Amino acid sequence: MKKRIKSSLKLLNELKILPSWLILTFDLTIIAIICVFSYLAYTNIGVNLKTNASLLTRFLIVIGIYFFNFTIFKTYQGVVRYSSLKDIMKLLKAVFFSTLCIVVLNEIYRYEYKSILFIYTILINVTLFGFFTLVGFRIFVKFVFQYLNQDEIPKSEKEKIAIVGVNAMNISLIEPLMTPSGKYDLFCFFDTNASLNGKKVAGIPIITTSEPIIKYLRWKKIRNLILPIGVLNENEEKKLIEDCIHNNIKVYKPELLQNTNTSTDLIEYNLDELLFRDQIDIDNPKVIAQYNKKTILVTGGAGSIGSELAKQIASFKPKKLVILDQGETPLHGIQLYFDKNLSECNCVFELVDVTNKKEIATVFETHQPDIIFHAAAYKHVPVLEKNYKQAIKVNVFGTLNCLENAVKFGAQKFIFVSTDKAVNPTNIMGSSKRIAEMLAQNIYYSQKSKTMEIMITRFGNVLGSNGSVVHLFKEQIAQGGPITVTHPEVNRFFMTIPEACKLVLEAGAMGNGGNIYVFDMGKSIKIVDLAEKMIRLAGKIPGKDIAIKFTGLRPGEKLYEEVLTECSETLPTYHPKIVIAKETEERKFSNHDIINHFEDFQKISRKEMVVIIKKIVPEYQPENTEEY
Incomplete structure (x- = not known):
């Protein structure tokens, strides 16, 4: 018998969760039916109401009031078959306030027209029967689905x-x-x-x-x-x-x-949540005020860090937000995001290369930014070991172009997004960022009145960024392995993209020009441990289901990453996760000297480039280098 009933109700059993509008329709239909039956029942026993309002008008008033309260209390949002006491309480509130609204309306009508719209005994009947029928409907649905599904899975x-x-x-x-x-x-x-x-x-x-x-x-x-x-x-x-x-x-x-x-x-x-880093929220009014009603330029604005910076800045209601990037497709992607999710923000999207002096100058002249977040950079260590000229072109001269135009067009602040790889660099990428830091500091200290504050922020790897090891590991796990790790002992500092960007915004609002702000990255994580964790999170066993293969350190790669140089001491800030790296080593090279060294960088061999970098950045010690 049970199987026969189940077979006949197979269609009901296969129903997906009902849409909210359909549940609301059912509820209103129940109230409508009870209203009709209550009216007919009282009419049959001789109870009639003389009023100026038509029967249809009164019916529509009741349904309209119930519709309003069902919407207010969202009685239709739950899944009927999983209704709980919380859902019943929503129904009770909706029915009670509907009755209250009808009573108030009835009394107002009595005062104005010396008659009433509704008989109170009928109204009480609708209230009680309505509530218990609505609850009964949910209990019935729960019972039916429990009956149909019982013992479905032993x-x-x-x-x-x-x-x-x-x-x-x-x-x-x-x-x-x-x-x-x-x-x-x-x-x-x-x-x-x-x-x-x-x-x-x-x-x-x-x-x-x-x-x-x-x-x-x-x-x-x-x-x-x-x-x-x-x-x-x-x-x-x-x-x-x-x-x-x-x-x-x-x-x-x-x-x-x-x-x-x-x-x-x-x-x-997800993996971000399992790194146990505290959530950072920007609730400091002084920080918010720094970016409110300002024209802000974000270079590299379509990249991982730049795009997140732009999204967070948009919440501060800037006067204008200029998002600049040289990549057409990613810039189009961030523009689509803003059009859909942040359309109220006054945004301009500029397809410009920071190394193009004339174009970048036009951007500054046109928009006159108050604050610049410079996140445009090349960052992949192995790629830049081979394409070392591009590292100098983009990371050094691209940064210099932005700095000089910021000074020329009267910007108030320039926040340079650097990297922990600039600390005791062992590769071209880290060295190029360190040189860019030097250029920024030199420009700040060369200003007579220090009219533009220049801040540098340093942090490590960000989870989920373009080219992140996390993306690579996910792809390799999906393909069945092996996961490739360069060395069993290699470790890195990690933070999430939103966390890094919030700290950049905090540091940018501190207003102490010339400083290098270093973020608390927590404890370093062994890459092999991260790989094993990701394998296990995927429900696999490392070494059994997914192999881990060690490929050897790549050109320019080092085992460990420092956050501060040995010649630095730290000073605290009001934010517990941000400290200042106070450089005690004397600046030996002016920007003129640095530019002269790289004047013909496009014609310089890799060996010559290494010699020049070592001269400017004495702490640069190339590791795992190869001849290209």
Whole structure:
């Protein structure tokens, strides 16, 4: 019998989640039907109302008021088959306020026309029957789907899952996780409150063992864990996630994916979130005021850092935002993004190469920027080891062009986005950025009145940037491996793109020209550890499912990256993640000297280039170089 019923209701069982407009239509239809039946019932027993308003008018008033309150309280946004007490409370509020609105309207009408629109007994009838019918409709739908889906997936075939923390948010996950058609078997809760040990929530046991959670997960072969951030202290949280990754246990947020066919699609933490870096928010009014109602130019504005800077600057409501890049396709991409998401921002998009003196001068003359964020640069170490002339052309002379025009056209601030590879450089790219830093500092100190503040920011690798190792690893994992790492001991500092850009904006607002601002990058990460973590996050086992191949250090690459030069001391700023690298070494070369050294750089051989760079940047020590 059960199979016959299920077969006849197969179409219903295969329905996806109903759209919100359809749920709203059902709810209004229920109210409309109850209104009609209530009216007919009272009419049949001789209860009639004499009023100037027509029956249709009164009917439309009731439906309109209910529509308004259903919309206000968003009673239609939930998934009917997973309705909870929260959804019932929304219905109660909507029905109550609808009745209240009708009563108020009724009394206003009585005052104006000495008669009423609605009989209160009918109104009470509609209110009570309406509320219980709306709730009953949801309960019926839940029952039908539970009946149709029960035993669909045997418990033995489900994946065990546990939740850390007993709170309202986590408890709300019990019902969707425990549906018969779901793929999970909710095994237990973990909590730090010892008084909860041995108790149950909706039949799910609570465990408050003093032993590490990972031991219990391994013992009970639980392969999935829901971990809200902040339930455990930072060290315990970090250790648990590391242990879970090492043991191929998936870690999820206490959130369900929206618009899916199943209620048990949980959201996994991404790699950025697993680096345990604190979220940075710019809420300093002085910082916001620095960029509000200013004309701001972002060079390299279609790149990873430049585009994120532009997006964040747009939130400060600048007078004009000029986004400049030499790449046509990426510039078109960022323009489409702004047209769609930030159309209220007054933006201009300039397809210009910073090395073209005439074109860059025209941009400055046309827009007269108050603040410049210079993010345009070539940055790939192996590429620039071979194409060393381009490193000098773009990173040195491109920066100089922007600096000179900023001074000429009266800019207030110039923020140069540099790199930690400029510290004790071992490659052409890092050296070219260090030389650009020197040019910037020289221009600042050569100003008689210091009218333009020039700041330099240094930070390490950013996750998700163009050419990031993370992108490479993802591609290699998708292809089945192997993952290529240059050396077992190579390590790097990492931060996310939004985090780096927020710190650049903070540093740019500090207003201390001539300084090099260094960001707290946290602890360095071994690239091989990052590779293993990404393999395990993909549900694979390093060395077994995906191999890791060591290819040897590339030209110009070094094992470790420093954040500060040995000849620097640091000074604190008001921001805990930003310090000033106070250069104590005397500046030996003027900009005139530097330009003279590179006057004929297009004709210089690589050996000659290395000699010149060493002279200007004594700390430059080429490593793993090759002859090209």
